[in-house]
Amino acid sequence: MALTKNPNVLKWVEEMTALTKPEKVVWIDGSEEQLSSLRSEAIASGEVLELNQEKLPGCLYHRTLPNDVARVEDRTFICSKTKEDAGPTNNWSDPQEMKNKLLPLYDGVMKGRTMYVIPYSMGPIGSSLAKVGVEVTDSIYVVLNMEIMTRMGVKAFENLGDTSNDFVRGLHSKAQVDPENRYIVHFPEENTIWSINSAYGGNVLLGKKCFALRIASFQGKNEGWMAEHMLILGIEKPNGETKYVCAAFPSACGKTNLAMLIPPEGYKSKGYKVWTVGDDIAWLKPGADGRLYAINPENGFFGVAPGTNVKSNFNALESTKKNTIFTNVAINNADNTVWWEGLDKNPPEDATEWKGAKVNGKEFKAEGNNLAHPNSRFTAPAKNCPCISSEFDNPAGVPVSAFVFGGRRAKTAPLVYQSFDWTHGVFVGSSMASETTAAAAGAVGVVRRDPMAMLPFCGYNMGDYWAHWLEMGETLGEKAPKIFNVNWFRTDDEGHFIWPGFGDNMRILDWIISRCENEVEAVETPIGYEPKPEDIDIDGLDDISLDTVKDLLSVDTALWKEEVKGIREFYGKFGDKLPAKLEEQLTSLEKRLG
Ligand code: GTP
Numbered sequence: 001m002a003l004t005k006n007p008n009v010l011k012w013v014e015e016m017t018a019l020t021k022p023e024k025v026v027w028i029d030g031s032e033e034q035l036s037s038l039r040s041e042a043i044a045s046g047e048v049l050e051l052n053q054e055k056l057p058g059c060l061y062h063r064t065l066p067n068d069v070a071r072v073e074d075r076t077f078i079c080s081k082t083k084e085d086a087g088p089t090n091n092w093s094d095p096q097e098m099k100n101k102l103l104p105l106y107d108g109v110m111k112g113r114t115m116y117v118i119p120y121s122m123g124p125i126g127s128s129l130a131k132v133g134v135e136v137t138d139s140i141y142v143v144l145n146m147e148i149m150t151r152m153g154v155k156a157f158e159n160l161g162d163t164s165n166d167f168v169r170g171l172h173s174k175a176q177v178d179p180e181n182r183y184i185v186h187f188p189e190e191n192t193i194w195s196i197n198s199a200y201g202g203n204v205l206l207g208k209k210c211f212a213l214r215i216a217s218f219q220g221k222n223e224g225w226m227a228e229h230m231l232i233l234g235i236e237k238p239n240g241e242t243k244y245v246c247a248a249f250p251s252a253c254g255k256t257n258l259a260m261l262i263p264p265e266g267y268k269s270k271g272y273k274v275w276t277v278g279d280d281i282a283w284l285k286p287g288a289d290g291r292l293y294a295i296n297p298e299n300g301f302f303g304v305a306p307g308t309n310v311k312s313n314f315n316a317l318e319s320t321k322k323n324t325i326f327t328n329v330a331i332n333n334a335d336n337t338v339w340w341e342g343l344d345k346n347p348p349e350d351a352t353e354w355k356g357a358k359v360n361g362k363e364f365k366a367e368g369n370n371l372a373h374p375n376s377r378f379t380a381p382a383k384n385c386p387c388i389s390s391e392f393d394n395p396a397g398v399p400v401s402a403f404v405f406g407g408r409r410a411k412t413a414p415l416v417y418q419s420f421d422w423t424h425g426v427f428v429g430s431s432m433a434s435e436t437t438a439a440a441a442g443a444v445g446v447v448r449r450d451p452m453a454m455l456p457f458c459g460y461n462m463g464d465y466w467a468h469w470l471e472m473g474e475t476l477g478e479k480a481p482k483i484f485n486v487n488w489f490r491t492d493d494e495g496h497f498i499w500p501g502f503g504d505n506m507r508i509l510d511w512i513i514s515r516c517e518n519e520v521e522a523v524e525t526p527i528g529y530e531p532k533p534e535d536i537d538i539d540g541l542d543d544i545s546l547d548t549v550k551d552l553l554s555v556d557t558a559l560w561k562e563e564v565k566g567i568r569e570f571y572g573k574f575g576d577k578l579p580a581k582l583e584e585q586l587t588s589l590e591k592r593l594g
């Protein structure tokens with residue numbers, strides 16, 4: 001039975017039903033009763049497996065097809081009216097042409113299947129920053145994930161009201177999971193997303209990257225706010241004050257880890273605490289006091305499993321102990337629990353690897369194979385997280401003191417630096433680069449420009465996006481967050497990471513907060529303000545000396561001159577969409593480098 005009287009929703013769901021021709025339509029109300037029966041149905045059909053219910057209560061396992069394990073950037077489209085509106089960094093197709101291509105694929109695709117109608121809110125119900133979406137899908141796995149990742153069910157319709165047309169329409173069908181006909185398509189002017197032939201998270205949980213970044217970034221430009229690929233964390237100081245930081249790192253470059261970090265002993269004993277508001281996406285809007293406020297539109301974590309362990313990310317691991325869905329990790333058959341690379345040093349002997357083959361895990365690994373896919377993930381409720389912020393559900397969001405950009409750079413970028421001002425900070429974000437990871441299909445480890453970590457997620461022309469950032473700076477004026485850049489991934493000559501990272505990144509956050517409070521001086525370099533090496537607290541770090549810090553902060557002029565060339569080439573793609581202020585910033589950087 002329909003859960004709303006809203007005629008706009010009803011009309012659209014009717015259209016989608018007529019198109020996909022499901023045997024049955026089920027409206028998802030969000031009740032435990034309905035969810036529990038869907039879980040049983042998915043377990044009975046083998047779509048998900050039930051894990052050890054004593055050790056992992058409420059936890060499920062899911063395996064996707066080997067050809068469907070990550071986002072597919074080459075099959076992701078922004079179908080704005082004109083190619084120029086999508087810009088040089090997005091795949092574009094004329095909206096009508098794309099529809100003509102996809103309509104035959106959707107025609108009757110749900111015959112014999114059930115169509116689930118999922119109402120959901122991105123952001124706390126009742127928040128003026130929150131927005132409603134409706135996703136129709138033929139996958140129970142999607143329903144169960146959306147339950148964790150969003151505020152799902154009839155309460156979202158109550159928030160929408162009986163007449164509003166302000167909701168994002170998401171159509172998903174796994175169809176035949178055919179990679180040749182896989183499309184992830186956005187129509188920003190129509191608040192519409194069409195996804196077909198995939199069952200992997202980022203391609204099918206349409207509230208996440210598709211809505212909360214690609215569609216929302218476009219809405220934000222038009223409505224005076226921002227949707228960013230950023231974690232949100234609070235640093236509580238010994239005096240009880242909490243300062244909020246948002247950080248944008250590309251996929252699989254450390255957002256979840258930083259968002260949940262546990263401070264080193266020295267900081268803990270002084271009384272520092274870190275609280276998680278979000279680990280992937282931030283929606284930001286100026287508040288009544290003129291400062292920028294952030295909400296996390298999500299309600300759970302879709303986190304990278306490999307590398308997560310008690311030491312690297314205790315809080316993420318704790319979050320996955322109940323009511324979590326694991327996708328493409330390995331199963332330890334001895335006790336029907338999960339395992340992934342980096343969980344511990346003991347791969348299970350009796351294992352099922354991520355593709356489903358039973359193997360001797362120790363031998364399998366000795367032969368150089370991965371038991372879990374490098375982009376295997378957990379979907380965990382935010383409320384499971386031991387360090388979840390008390391502000392997580394605050395409809396007003398949290399005031400942001402600093403923005404931090406960062407990526408994986410073996411050499412060029414130093415451990416940390418601060419931009420000279422907002423405009424220079426926008427330049428720093430716009431010229432970010434990082435090595436690619438397993439989060440998207442394609443080569444791993446290739447350095448590419450990834451402005452603001454939004455290259456795969458900006459729903460309109462990136463030149464206009466930078467202009468929007470510059471305008472936001474003008475609106476916020478003196479109250480704008482300070483902008484920084486970090487790099488946890490500098491390597492030595494043997495390719496080992498020099499900086500210990502993880503919890504020790506607190507030492508860098510400390511400097512960042514101190515700069516925001518004008519509590520510490522900095523050194524002016526050609527690329528920005530850097531810490532005096534002695535201002536980075538390395539107390540308790542065995543392998544890091546003052547000289548290592550100096551080395552991590554060094555700026556290699558020759559490399560940076562190459563960097564300038566790379567940025568100029570990248571900027572060249574944008575033609576007259578490139579804001580003049582960014583061009584000026586590049587010229588000034590070149591001059592400063594001499
Ligand atoms: P998405 O969910 O794809 O957006 O990724 P993310 O940015 O949240 O990345 P995540 O925190 O899951 O980290 C991805 C990988 O980076 C994991 O394998 C981590 O172990 C590794 N990593 C995270 N933080 C650090 C760090 O400070 N130093 C080093 N060397 N590795 C890190």
Ligand code: SPV
Pocket residue numbers: 070071201202203208209250251252280302439440
């Ligand atoms: C990312 O790739 O940045 C993710 C995972 O956070 S996905 O939901 O697949 O986009």
Ligand code: MN
Pocket residue numbers: 229250251252280
């Ligand atoms: Mn992400």
